[in-house]
Amino acid sequence: MDSIVTAASVVAAGLAVGLGAIGPGIGQGSAAQGAVEGIARQPEAEGKIRGTLLLSFAFMESLTIYGLVVALVLLFANPFAG
Amino acid sequence: MIDSAGLSQRASAYLLVTPLLQSDANPPMEDGIQLETSSEAIEGNQNKLNLDLPGEVPLTPQGEYVLLQQRIYRAAIIASILVVAVSAFVFDLSTTISLMIGALSGLFYLRLLARSVGQLGKTSKHLSKVQLLVPITLVLVASRLPELELFPCLIGFLLYKPSLVFQVLLES
Numbered sequence: 001m002d003s004i005v006t007a008a009s010v011v012a013a014g015l016a017v018g019l020g021a022i023g024p025g026i027g028q029g030s031a032a033q034g035a036v037e038g039i040a041r042q043p044e045a046e047g048k049i050r051g052t053l054l055l056s057f058a059f060m061e062s063l064t065i066y067g068l069v070v071a072l073v074l075l076f077a078n079p080f081a082g
Numbered sequence: 083m084i085d086s087a088g089l090s091q092r093a094s095a096y097l098l099v100t101p102l103l104q105s106d107a108n109p110p111m112e113d114g115i116q117l118e119t120s121s122e123a124i125e126g127n128q129n130k131l132n133l134d135l136p137g138e139v140p141l142t143p144q145g146e147y148v149l150l151q152q153r154i155y156r157a158a159i160i161a162s163i164l165v166v167a168v169s170a171f172v173f174d175l176s177t178t179i180s181l182m183i184g185a186l187s188g189l190f191y192l193r194l195l196a197r198s199v200g201q202l203g204k205t206s207k208h209l210s211k212v213q214l215l216v217p218i219t220l221v222l223v224a225s226r227l228p229e230l231e232l233f234p235c236l237i238g239f240l241l242y243k244p245s246l247v248f249q250v251l252l253e254s
Contacts, residue, residue, distance in 0.1 A: 028209060036203045047146025051253075054150070054199045057209070058192065058246050065217050069236060072218065077225040077232055 002081075009078050013071035020067025024060045031056050150249070151196050157245035158189055165241055169234075180231045184220060184238020191216040192242045 035053040039046045073079070141149075162185035170178045194213035202209055217239060224235040 032202060032209060039203060044143060046143035047141075047150070048143075050143075050147040050199060050202075051150040053202070054147075054154075054196055055246055055250055057199055058195060058242070061195065061214070062240070062243065064214065068214065068217060069221055072221040072225070073232065076222060 005078070005080050009074040009080070013074045016067045016071040016074070020070075021064050024064045027060045028057060031060070147200065154192065154196075154242075154245050154249055155189065157248055158192065158242045161244050162186075162189070162238070162241050165238070173234075176229060177231055177234045179229070180224065180234035181238040183224075183230065184235040185241045186238075187216050187220045187235075188239040188242040191239070 031053060035049050038049045042049075162182075166178060166182050166185060169181050191213050194210075194216065198206075198210035198213065220235055220239055221232065224230040224232045
């Protein structure tokens with residue numbers, strides 16, 4: 001593999017994971033905060049709140065997974081490698 | 083010399099004081115026993131009343147969450163079986179196996195995510211990130227093993243998504 005391609009792949013993998021985790025991290029934190037506050041206010045609605053939290057976490061975390069997959073592909077199955 | 087008057091006074095004073103000391107150290111047992119038996123009787127009656135209630139058990143919030151998980155798992159398993167069956171007819175065996183392994187990984191990931199969401203606020207204050215090891219392991223294994231293909235593995239892993247979308251549409 002060309003050294004420039006290798007270096008660019010490593011940098012791109014780091015950026016993909018790092019930048020891709022910022023948004024979902026903030027979103028998951030605020031969602032978890034809201035859910036825990038909601039459960040504390042209304043314990044009888046815990047099931048619905050947890051269900052909504054599960055769905056929203058699954059959707060948010062998929063963004064992290066996309067970045068993670070791109071990074072792993074760049075590192076271990078690089079299509080640009082000669 | 084023995085002072086009999088003094089001894090008798092001390093003895094009478096001791097006899098007078100002893101019941102007081104006993105009552106301080108050990109509070110009256112009869113009332114306590116009666117209270118305990120009465121509270122046990124009340125609890126027993128309540129249990130009898132709860133057992134005798136007709137109809138179904140009311141759904142607890144935790145039970146509601148478990149039911150939602152079961153619905154999502156069921157939908158994800160059905161979607162995975164359908165896609166793997168179609169892939170077995172259309173594509174080759176390697177692609178089908180890759181798709182199936184990805185689908186199983188997606189179900190496992192969803193299970194871990196559901197468990198960490200269930201523990202949030204109860205036993206842990208943070209969302210566990212253990213579930214992210216599942217796609218990492220999947221991509222690493224798919225890139226290392228020549229029998230597996232990377233792209234079908236990723237497609238199979240994301241097969242839990244339609245069930246989530248379906249669940250959201252069902253709730254809204």
